[in-house]
Each structure stands twice: as structure tokens, then as C-alpha cells.
Amino acid sequence: MPRSHGSEIDTLIQLLAKLPGLGPRSARRSTLQLLKKKDSVMKPLADALNMVADKIVICDTCGNIDTHNPCHVCEDTRRDRSLVCVVEDVADLWALDRSETFKGLYHVLGGTLSALDGVGPDELNISPLIDRVETGDVQEVILALNATVDGQTTSHYLAERLASSGVKVTALAHGVPVGGELDYLDDGTLAAALRARGSVS
Amino acid sequence: MPRSHGSEIDTLIQLLAKLPGLGPRSARRSTLQLLKKKDSVMKPLADALNMVADKIVICDTCGNIDTHNPCHVCEDTRRDRSLVCVVEDVADLWALDRSETFKGLYHVLGGTLSALDGVGPDELNISPLIDRVETGDVQEVILALNATVDGQTTSHYLAERLASSGVKVTALAHGVPVGGELDYLDDGTLAAALRARGSVS
Structure with missing residues (x-):
């Protein structure tokens, strides 16, 4: 297979493709965008990843x-x-x-x-x-x-x-999501919203 | 505003949100996924970013x-x-x-x-x-x-x-994309495909 770029770039694309919401195509687009914004995004992103990876802990009390x-x-x-x-x-x-x-x-x-x-x-x-x-x-x-x-x-x-x-x-209360349209809601939600109805006056 | 996590994590979310295809919500999801896969994805991603950022050059001949x-x-x-x-x-x-x-x-x-x-x-x-x-x-x-x-x-x-x-x-030739349905194509593409029609026998 002809190679248009080095294996380091391939590695970066494959790692980015593991993020939720990014597939191989958007990982490639992201890589190119990162390469074009080397100093403003790429380097700071690498630093932020390293810093967070080093500092990250799970809270003993709550699990956050x-x-x-x-x-x-x-x-x-x-x-x-x-x-x-x-x-x-x-x-x-x-x-x-x-x-x-x-x-x-x-x-x-x-x-x-x-x-x-x-x-x-x-x-x-x-x-x-x-x-x-x-x-x-x-x-x-x-x-x-x-x-x-x-x-x-x-x-x-x-x-x-x-x-x-x-x-x-x-x-938590069940009910109609704020901004939701009744027509698009499932029967379970509507039934729950009806049962939990409240006085408005 | 109450803060549920440190500013380093916020910085990471904001940087990830700059990637094409990732908004603030998916940047948050990505960050959590990275935190859970610290050694298998997060650290390698930071290393790959640093390595590529250091090595990247634009080809003098072709601009790649x-x-x-x-x-x-x-x-x-x-x-x-x-x-x-x-x-x-x-x-x-x-x-x-x-x-x-x-x-x-x-x-x-x-x-x-x-x-x-x-x-x-x-x-x-x-x-x-x-x-x-x-x-x-x-x-x-x-x-x-x-x-x-x-x-x-x-x-x-x-x-x-x-x-x-x-x-x-x-x-490059203009024409019907492979796998494309005529019904969904614009008039310009159809006209170009007709003009550039080729013999099949």
C-alpha cells in the first residue's frame, strides 16, 4: 500500500479514532486540523493530557x-x-x-x-x-x-x-422533558407525567 | 458556579472540543473515556501528539x-x-x-x-x-x-x-458517484454524467 504519511501520524489517527464520537474519517480530519494548529491546540492538548493523566485520582469519599x-x-x-x-x-x-x-x-x-x-x-x-x-x-x-x-x-x-x-x-421525578413535545414522547413517560401531575393554580 | 472537577480537566475538555466533530458534550464524554483508559489511550495519545508535533514538516516539493x-x-x-x-x-x-x-x-x-x-x-x-x-x-x-x-x-x-x-x-471525471442513486443526485451531476457517457459494449 502506498503511504502518503509517516507511521507516527497513523498512530495518532488511530488513537484519536478511539474517542467516542470520532471515527476514522473524523480522526483524520482532526489530525490535519491539529497539524495546522500545532502551537495553539496540538501542543497544549498533549500537555493537558499528560498533566491530567498524572494528577487524576478517584475520590475516596464519593467516587468522582x-x-x-x-x-x-x-x-x-x-x-x-x-x-x-x-x-x-x-x-x-x-x-x-x-x-x-x-x-x-x-x-x-x-x-x-x-x-x-x-x-x-x-x-x-x-x-x-x-x-x-x-x-x-x-x-x-x-x-x-x-x-x-x-x-x-x-x-x-x-x-x-x-x-x-x-x-x-x-x-428523581419522571415527566415531560422541558422543551419536549408530547407527540414525540413514549407512552411510559406520558403515563408517568400524568400520574405525577401537579396543581398549577 | 459549583465545580465538580479541577480546572485541568476543564482545560482538557475545552481543547478536545476544538477538534472537528467534537462539541462540548462529546468532548466531556471523550475526557471521561480517556480518564478511564489512562494507560491504554490517554498517555499514548499525549505521547503521539508530542511526537508528531515535534517531527511535523511540510514537504518542500509537494506541500504534503x-x-x-x-x-x-x-x-x-x-x-x-x-x-x-x-x-x-x-x-x-x-x-x-x-x-x-x-x-x-x-x-x-x-x-x-x-x-x-x-x-x-x-x-x-x-x-x-x-x-x-x-x-x-x-x-x-x-x-x-x-x-x-x-x-x-x-x-x-x-x-x-x-x-x-x-x-x-x-x-477528474464528473459523474454518478459509485453507489449513488440517480433520484438523489442534483441536475448538474446528472447532466455531466450524461454528457460524459461511455460505451458499455
């Missing part, structure tokens, strides 16, 4: 990924330490925190219970959650798992495990 | 971006040195070379003539092309510019400039 341990969330003294929001993944933690509505702490499970994938309670970050709830000053646990079958199964399991601790256990 | 000068194409002795394919961009060079149909050399213009954007012949890599054609052993110049208005204007301009040199000047 950060450059500190405890993480920025856990060490933030302005947060309400009586509220713990349980999420599946770090991505969910970041997403909830971007909404700027929740000012409590988090707990990352690292997945959901799944009989099919052989994930039981011991594979998840559940025992530390129970310990945290029983020993700390937690008053409410908010279950913010995905509204999938596995997410909801895990939610029910956690609610049962937490029942004896005496803390309040709540879950 | 590579880790050598002359580039892999120009120093490949199996290629036909009498054929030069003129392309707008390095991405086009790589794309044509992947097709493995063309075994000649390339010449990257670096853009197209554009009255609107104030790009004249002096802004493009045209003089070196003329020199190359007049002094070397080039027998055919293949104009492989995009089938846009600017690309075709540039094609015509180059054909005129090259007319006095005595080399054969050709251009």
Missing part, C-alpha cells in the same frame, strides 16, 4: 474523578452535607452539577446491577454508600439513576438497603 | 504534511514521476492516496482562488507548480480540485497557466 482527593465537590464547604445524590457514573455527576440546582454531595455507584452482565451488589460502590449513610450526617439520599430497567432495579435495591438506616430516600 | 522532508510520497521511488496530481488540501492528497489508484506524485495548492476571500494566485502554491512542471520530467498534470465554483475556477486558471508548458493537463 478529579485532580484532588477528596474531590472538588467533597471539599466544597458551601455544600449541604446532609444531602447525598446517588448516580451511576461520573458523567451523571458532572451533568447534575452543571444544572446548578443541587448543592449537596454525590455518590458514584460505578454502574447498575445487571443480572445479564453478572453485576451484583458487590461489584458496585454500594457498601461504602451504606457506611456513609449510617456513620455520617446524611439526612436524605436522592437516587438519580438512569430511567432504564437496570437503573430502576438498582434504585429499588438501594431503597430497600437504605430503609433500615432511617434516612429519607427520594428519587 | 509529514514527518519527513521530502515526504513519503515524494521519496517513494516506485511512483511515476511523470504524473503530478494537483489538490487543494493535504486532506485531499490523503484521500486520493487511500484510493490506491494513483501512483504518481502530488502538488498541494493550499486552497483555491477566491475573489470573495481575496485569495489570488500569489497566495497559493502555484508558482512552485509551474517551476516543477517546466523543469522536471512531468508529462501530465491531473487537476483534482473540488467540484465547487472556486475549485473549478482555479482549475481553469491552472489549465491556462500550464498550456504553454506543453504538458498534458487533465481533470
Whole structure:
């Protein structure tokens, strides 16, 4: 096969193609763009990757990924330490925190219970959650798992495990997404939104 | 604003979001994926970026971006040195070379003539092309510019400039893309394909 560029460039393309959202074609486009912006993007990106890779730690308390341990969330003294929001993944933690509505702490499970994938309670970050709830000053646990079958199964399991601790256990509301059109929503969401309807006057 | 992670991670997200095909959301997803694959992807990616950024050069002969000068194409002795394919961009060079149909050399213009954007012949890599054609052993110049208005204007301009040199000047064929459905093609393409129809028996 004729080669139009060196193997180092191929390696870079193949590594970029592993990022979610980038395939081989966009990895090639990205590589060319990086090559054209060597000093403004390429070098800083390499430095940022190295720096983050060196500093990255998982928070012992909540499971967040950060450059500190405890993480920025856990060490933030302005947060309400009586509220713990349980999420599946770090991505969910970041997403909830971007909404700027929740000012409590988090707990990352690292997945959901799944009989099919052989994930039981011991594979998840559940025992530390129970310990945290029983020993700390937690008053409410908010279950913010995905509204999938596995997410909801895990939610029910956690609610049962937490029942004896005496803390309040709540879950995210189901309903119509803000900006969503009824016509495009599935029946389950519509039924949930109807059941949870609220007074407007 | 509450911060769920350190500023180094933010910097990384912002740099990744500059890649074509990645927005802020997919840059965040990419970052999390990189953090989870620190040793298998993140570190190698940082190393590949640094290595390529250090080695990258533009080929003096053809304008290709590579880790050598002359580039892999120009120093490949199996290629036909009498054929030069003129392309707008390095991405086009790589794309044509992947097709493995063309075994000649390339010449990257670096853009197209554009009255609107104030790009004249002096802004493009045209003089070196003329020199190359007049002094070397080039027998055919293949104009492989995009089938846009600017690309075709540039094609015509180059054909005129090259007319006095005595080399054969050709251009890519217009027609139905392989795998394309007639129903979805524009009139211009259909008309060009009809005009350039060939005998099949």
C-alpha cells in the first residue's frame, strides 16, 4: 500500500479514532486540523493530557474523578452535607452539577446491577454508600439513576438497603422533558407525567 | 458556579472540543473515556501528539504534511514521476492516496482562488507548480480540485497557466458517484454524467 504519511501520524489517527464520537474519517480530519494548529491546540492538548493523566485520582469519599482527593465537590464547604445524590457514573455527576440546582454531595455507584452482565451488589460502590449513610450526617439520599430497567432495579435495591438506616430516600421525578413535545414522547413517560401531575393554580 | 472537577480537566475538555466533530458534550464524554483508559489511550495519545508535533514538516516539493522532508510520497521511488496530481488540501492528497489508484506524485495548492476571500494566485502554491512542471520530467498534470465554483475556477486558471508548458493537463471525471442513486443526485451531476457517457459494449 502506498503511504502518503509517516507511521507516527497513523498512530495518532488511530488513537484519536478511539474517542467516542470520532471515527476514522473524523480522526483524520482532526489530525490535519491539529497539524495546522500545532502551537495553539496540538501542543497544549498533549500537555493537558499528560498533566491530567498524572494528577487524576478517584475520590475516596464519593467516587468522582478529579485532580484532588477528596474531590472538588467533597471539599466544597458551601455544600449541604446532609444531602447525598446517588448516580451511576461520573458523567451523571458532572451533568447534575452543571444544572446548578443541587448543592449537596454525590455518590458514584460505578454502574447498575445487571443480572445479564453478572453485576451484583458487590461489584458496585454500594457498601461504602451504606457506611456513609449510617456513620455520617446524611439526612436524605436522592437516587438519580438512569430511567432504564437496570437503573430502576438498582434504585429499588438501594431503597430497600437504605430503609433500615432511617434516612429519607427520594428519587428523581419522571415527566415531560422541558422543551419536549408530547407527540414525540413514549407512552411510559406520558403515563408517568400524568400520574405525577401537579396543581398549577 | 459549583465545580465538580479541577480546572485541568476543564482545560482538557475545552481543547478536545476544538477538534472537528467534537462539541462540548462529546468532548466531556471523550475526557471521561480517556480518564478511564489512562494507560491504554490517554498517555499514548499525549505521547503521539508530542511526537508528531515535534517531527511535523511540510514537504518542500509537494506541500504534503509529514514527518519527513521530502515526504513519503515524494521519496517513494516506485511512483511515476511523470504524473503530478494537483489538490487543494493535504486532506485531499490523503484521500486520493487511500484510493490506491494513483501512483504518481502530488502538488498541494493550499486552497483555491477566491475573489470573495481575496485569495489570488500569489497566495497559493502555484508558482512552485509551474517551476516543477517546466523543469522536471512531468508529462501530465491531473487537476483534482473540488467540484465547487472556486475549485473549478482555479482549475481553469491552472489549465491556462500550464498550456504553454506543453504538458498534458487533465481533470477528474464528473459523474454518478459509485453507489449513488440517480433520484438523489442534483441536475448538474446528472447532466455531466450524461454528457460524459461511455460505451458499455
